Amino acid sequence: MNENLIIYTAVLAAATLLLLPLPVALLRGWTPQRLRSRPAAKAYACAILALYAQACLNTVPRMVNAPAGLTTACTALGVGLAVAAAVFFMQAAARTRHTDAGGAR
Numbered sequence: 001m002n003e004n005l006i007i008y009t010a011v012l013a014a015a016t017l018l019l020l021p022l023p024v025a026l027l028r029g030w031t032p033q034r035l036r037s038r039p040a041a042k043a044y045a046c047a048i049l050a051l052y053a054q055a056c057l058n059t060v061p062r063m064v065n066a067p068a069g070l071t072t073a074c075t076a077l078g079v080g081l082a083v084a085a086a087v088f089f090m091q092a093a094a095r096t097r098h099t100d101a102g103g104a105r
Contacts, residue, residue, distance in 0.1 A: 008059045015055035023048040040095040047088035054078040054085070 023045035031041045057078040061071045 005063060008063045012055065012059045012063075015052055015059075019048055019052040019055065023052070035096070037096055040092045043088045043092035043095060047085040047092065050081045050085035050088065054081040057081065 026041045026045035031038055035041050035044075057074040061074045066074075
């Protein structure tokens with residue numbers, strides 16, 4: 001099942017480089033000026049971390065040639081993480097909208 005090891009490695013490296021730095025910075029306290037809302041920043045960070053975990057769950061079992069049942073279970077868990085990410089993104093949008101409606105500019 002790991003005949004595409006180079007592709008899985010490239011996907012995992014790209015996910016690490018693209019998805020990991022921003023949520024780590026947001027969770028450490030850095031908030032971009034355009035965001036203006038610390039609770040929204042935390043929700044965005046959790047959503048992006050869920051997407052990063054999904055990428056790991058989808059690539060690592062294939063890289064190590066795990067049994068088909070384990071690969072399927074990890075993929076199903078990844079779908080759950082995608083749903084969680086969508087919920088966090090909706091929370092962040094609602095919190096940002098609530099902050100904008102409150103008059104903070």
